[in-house]
Amino acid sequence: MMLGAVLFGHEQSQIVIDTINALAAEVGKAAGEFESPTVDEALTAAVAEAAEVGMGDAYSIADKLERYAAADAVKEATLEKLCSAAEGEEPRWSTDEVKGALEKLKKRIVRGRILDGEPRIDGRDTRTVRPISVRTGVLPRTHGSALFTRGETQALVVTTLGTERDSQIIDALEGERRESFMLHYNFPPFCVGETGRVGSPKRREIGHGRLAKRGVLACMPTLAEFPYAIRVVSEITESNGSSSMASVCGTSLSLMDAGVPLKAPVAGVAMGLIKEDERFAVLTDIMGDEDHLGDMDFKVAGTAQGINALQMDIKINGITKEIMEIALEQAKEGRLHILDEMNRVISSHRGEMSEHAPRIIEIKINPDKIRDVIGKGGVTIRGITEATGATVDITDDGIVKIFSVDKAAGEEAKKRVELITADVEVGTVYEGKVARLMDFGAFVTILPGKDGLVHISQISNERVEKVSDKLSEGDNIRVKVLEVDKQGRIRLSMKAVEEGE
Secondary structure, X not given: OHHHHHHHHHHHHHHHHHHHHHHHHHHOOOOOOOOOOOOOHHHHHHHHHHHHHHHHHHOOOOOHHHHHHHHHHHHHHHHHHHOOOOOOOOOOOOHHHHHHHHHHHHHHHHHHHHHOOOOOOOOXXXXXXXXXXXXXXXXXXXXXXXXXXXXXXXXXXXXXXXXXXXXXXXXXXXXXXXXXXXXXEEOOHHHHOOOOOOOOOOHXXXXXXXXXXXXXXXXXXXXXXXXXXXXXEEEEEEOOOOHHHHHHHHHHHHHHHOOOOOOOOOEEEEEEEEEEOOEEEEEEOOOHXXXXXXXXXXXXXXXXXXXXXXXXXXXXXXXXXXXXXXXXHHHHHHHHHHHHHHHOOOOOXXXXXXXXXXXXXXEEOOHHHHHHHHOHHHHHHHHHHHHHOOEEEEOOOOEEEEEEOOHHHHHHHHHHHHHHHOOOOOOOEEEEEEEEEEOOEEEEEEEOOEEEEEEHHHOOOOOOOOHHHHOOOOOEEEEEXXXXXXXXXXXEEOHHHHHHO
C-alpha cells in the first residue's frame, strides 16, 4: 500500500514537472558551461599503492573508534610518504589532494565489497540488524524511562506527564493552539566522542525530533482517552547511525513504561543504498560510515501493522520502483525484528503509573452547581486546593478535572467536590456539624454550603427547655432529613435518628 502511494504521488508530480519544464523552455536561459575537474590518475595509483591494503584492513574492524584509529594511522603514513619532498623542493601533491584521494579510496573499498557480496564493515550481511539491548525503568524517579541500544547507537529516553495546563502554546498563523505531546531530541557532542558547545537545539536536532514524533504520533491516545500533557526527551548517549530511529524505539518503550496507552508499539529502522550503474545493494540498519559513504538514508518508522513515517535523504539522481520495493520490504523485516526484541521487555503500557506521576480525576457535575464549587470570589475552590494540595479546573459544561501529585490528595478533592454538588435526599441520615444555635432550634451543616434546621422539638424525645442544654456550636451530630421544601429549606431531626435505631 505504501509503495503504491509513493508511486501514485510520483506519477501525479509529473504533471507539475511538465509544466515547470514548459516554463523553463519558454523563459529559461541557457545553462552555463562547467568542466569537471580531471582525475589525477597518478595520484590515485600512488594512494592505492600506499594505502589500499591498510585502509581495507581498517574498514574490516567492527568497533568504530578502533576503526577510525586504524584509518587515521594509514592516513598519516600515506601523507608522510606522498607529501614529503627534498629540502627546497615542493611536494608533488598537497596534503588536501592526498586526503581527497584517500576519501575516494575508502569509498571505493567499502562500496565495492558490499556490491561484490562481501560482509559489511562490521561483518553483517545486507539484511541483518545490529545487536539490540532494551531496558525500561532505568531512572526510578521519572514517570517513564527507557534505554535503547542498537549496535553503537544508544538513546536514553525519558517521559514526563503533566496536566493540560502544561501543554505547549503555539501561536500559529491560523491562531493559537495547544500541543499536548512534545518530543525533544538532543545530540550532545560527546555522543560521537567530540567536545563542543551545548546550547539551543540546531536544525538537525529539531528535524530529528520532528521525525521521531511523527513516527509515534499515529499511535498516541487522544486527550479524551488519556488527559495528560506528555513530554518526551531523547538523549543520544552514543551514535553510529540512525539515532532518530533509536529515538522512535526508545520513545515507544518510555511511553509504555509511563503507562501511556499506545495503540501499538512503534519501531524505526534506517535503510541504506549502494548503487553503481545497474548494480545495487539495499542495506538494513546502516552505520554512520554506510550513511556517509553510501547513496541513501531512508528512515522507516511504524508498527507491526504498517508504516507511520518515512524520510529519505538521497545523493544520486533517483531510485527505481524495484529499489523502493526492496527497501520497504527489508525495512518491514527489520522493523518486525526490532519490535520482537522490544516486546520481550515490554509489549503494552503498564497498568499502574509511576507513584511520582500526577493524577488526573475527571467527574461530571450539574452545570447549575458550578457556582457552588467555585464559591463567592472563588473562596470554595481555593479552599479545596489549600486543604488538599490538588488543583481543580471546571469547564462551562460541568466537567471537573482534579490534578494532584498523589492519589490520596486527588481522591480527597474529588470527595469534597462531590459533597458540595450532592443533592440532599429526604430520609437520608447525615453526619453534620452544629453551625449556630437559635431559641427555636439549631442550624446544622450537613453538606458543604448546605445547612438545615433541627427544630427544638426534633432534638430529643424528651422535652427540651433550651437548645443550649443539648447542643453547642461545633458539635458533630447525626441528623435525618425530614423535608426539603420548594424554597430549598431543609428540615432535620435528631429524634428521628434515635427512633430509627
